[in-house]
Amino acid sequence: MIRHIVLIKFEPSVSEGTISALFEELREIETHIPGILDIKSGRSESPERIERGYMHGFTVDFQDWAALEAYQQHPAHKALGAQLVANAIGGLDGILVLDIPVTD
Numbered sequence: 001m002i003r004h005i006v007l008i009k010f011e012p013s014v015s016e017g018t019i020s021a022l023f024e025e026l027r028e029i030e031t032h033i034p035g036i037l038d039i040k041s042g043r044s045e046s047p048e049r050i051e052r053g054y055m056h057g058f059t060v061d062f063q064d065w066a067a068l069e070a071y072q073q074h075p076a077h078k079a080l081g082a083q084l085v086a087n088a089i090g091g092l093d094g095i096l097v098l099d100i101p102v103t104d
Contacts, residue, residue, distance in 0.1 A: 035067025
């Protein structure tokens with residue numbers, strides 16, 4: 001399995017309602033792309049408080065690298081990614097992405 005981790009620093013002007021709508025759009029992608037196992041999203045509630053401005057994020061678990069590639073190439077992902085970049089502080093500079101292989 002591949003865990004796709006995305007952390008976002010949203011512009012202060014972006015409302016929680018807008019962020020929730022973006023995350024709903026993310027969950028809708030799951031119905032279009034085979035190989036997505038799970039999607040989780042939300043706002044940090046970490047007691048450590050070391051988010052460094054990355055207060056929102058999501059994870060997408062993929063069956064394998066091929067499923068991640070299909071997601072990356074899908075028009076719905078590209079459209080959502082453009083919205084995330086448009087709403088992040090500094091555009092792409094306000095987004096972190098990690099892809100981690102996870103074994104049982």
